[in-house]
Amino acid sequence: MSASAFYAGALYMNNHHRFNQLMSSFRGEGPYLFVDGKKMFDAASGTFNLALGYNHPTLVARLQQQLERCSHLSSRFTHDASQLLFERLKPYLPAGMERFWFRDITGSSAIEGAIRMAQKASGRSGVISFYRAHHGQSLATASISGNAFRLSHFHTVIEGSLKIPAPASLYCGVSASAPIELPDFEQYIEYASTDNIACIVIEPVQGNGGNIVFPPAFYSALREVASRHNIAIIADEVQTGFGRTGSFFASSGYAAALQPDILVFAKGAGGIGIPAAGICMRPEYDVLESFEHSSTSGANPLALTALDATISVIEEEGVLDNVEALQPHLEAGLLELQQRYSGFMSGARGIGFMYAFDLPTVESVDLFIEIAERHQLIVRSARYGRSNTVKVRPALISTQQDIDVLLHALDASLAEFVATCPQLEGVA
Ligand SMILES: Cc1ncc(COP(=O)(O)O)c(C=O)c1O
Known part of the structure; x- marks a missing residue:
């Protein structure tokens, strides 16, 4: 084997190995995504497209x-x-x-x-x-x-x-x-x-x-x-x-x-x-x-x-009934957080499992997304308008327990957010 063929082969093996490593660091389970083994609640449902979560067994x-x-x-x-x-x-x-x-x-x-x-x-x-x-x-x-x-x-x-x-x-x-x-x-x-x-x-x-x-x-x-x-x-x-x-x-x-x-x-x-x-x-x-x-x-x-x-x-599986039954729980949870963190969180709004709220500034949304990740929560921002919106879109198969995981992680993230930037109070 020539030296260049040997090196090309080695490069391929190396890339292939690395590719597999990268892909296998992500694994989905219902509304959760495991990233390098860390369990995250995905409140963005992927790119708002995982209606039934990551790996519904019937679909698979x-x-x-x-x-x-x-x-x-x-x-x-x-x-x-x-x-x-x-x-x-x-x-x-x-x-x-x-x-x-x-x-x-x-x-x-x-x-x-x-x-x-x-x-x-x-x-x-x-x-x-x-x-x-x-x-x-x-x-x-x-x-x-x-x-x-x-x-x-x-x-x-x-x-x-x-x-x-x-x-x-x-x-x-x-x-x-x-x-x-x-x-x-x-x-x-x-x-x-x-x-x-x-x-x-x-x-x-x-x-x-x-x-x-x-x-x-x-x-x-x-x-x-x-x-x-x-x-x-x-x-x-x-x-x-x-x-x-x-x-x-x-x-x-x-x-x-x-x-x-x-x-x-x-x-x-x-x-x-x-x-x-x-x-x-x-x-x-x-x-x-x-x-x-x-x-x-x-x-x-x-x-x-x-x-x-x-x-x-x-x-x-009565997915529409599930959304209808849990919407009030999700909404009440968001409104309660809005009250607790008033001055920072505002404008909670939505329907079904399609909710959002606002933070004081665009920059604060970027910061919040980072903080949320530390609390095992994936959220996404809205890029349009004033861009100070955080979207909350759990998979439609989420149970009440899952919604509680989401609300709890939001609570912890907001608490850290407020502690990190108290000077933002009143901007919203
Ligand atoms: C309302 C709406 N329409 C159209 C599109 C475009 O869909 P796609 O990204 O599959 O081309 C999107 C994507 O985000 C969307 O949110």
Whole structure:
């Protein structure tokens, strides 16, 4: 063996060994992540996508079985399985969703598919979206997302699009309902557009924008103006879908007044983090040719298996009932902490298992995340708006005991946070 072949082999073995070491330092168990053996409660559910935790046994078994059969099939062979899945989803969808398009595995590309449907059906181009919204990382979805920092070096415009302010709402699902001022939608359409709006894209609860839960009157006002102008409403349920807000979809539960024309899901749909996404729509938006929107891995067998198994677990294990039953406990715990740490923690808000609270400053959120890790808790911040938000999104299979672990770790983290930076008091 030549010296260079020997060294290349040694390098490979070394890299391979190191790679395995790195990957094996993480192990998930339900809502917990073990990092180098240290048990952490993951209150971010991965990237808000582990609806059923890290390793739900039903998902693992079904996926292993499918992996042994095949992990890829061209969409020509998966259409019937997709159809069966859609039939399973139908009872949970808002009224009128009679068609489906399961050819995506990411939320961004599924949102683009939905926009294409609205554009082709209407012959118009523009998209209305909201300040602080997040609809994805592709050029088109970033361009309609409501924050400038992701766009500063990139240039794409969907002609005729507008971003409009979303109400600043701190609506708390169980305990509070402060009245808010609704935007004057009519005014934006009349003065800022040129009769070229194809759709309004909205997250029923703004996730990355700071966990903003809108009051129901907002959804009905939007529905009314959209119907009057024949503009499609696209519900971006990438974060809110598959039980996160306590109903299967937010727009068939809390946000039912939205009555979307097109609905997009991703994230939690894959149960334990398997990439899976889909679009459901009213028949008049089922207008695309297959070559107009698809991707290599769309409707791959692992994604479809994960979707099917996730629906089964949600149904068989009463996951929605679990969220509904424990939401008051989670919310009461957060409100109690807010009282105990008033002046530091504020604005606790949310619905289902989708909660958040604010800390005084952006920097203090970074510090808090570090402190929380020492208390075996993973939390994430919201990057948008004032960015001083900490999101709390436990896996939907979390038990009351798990929620207590989360609240206890938050309590300990806040106590250390307050002791570390007493000078912040009163800034909030
Ligand atoms: C509401 C919402 N829409 C769309 C997306 C984009 O999904 P993906 O990251 O799977 O492309 C995200 C991702 O965070 C999201 O939160």
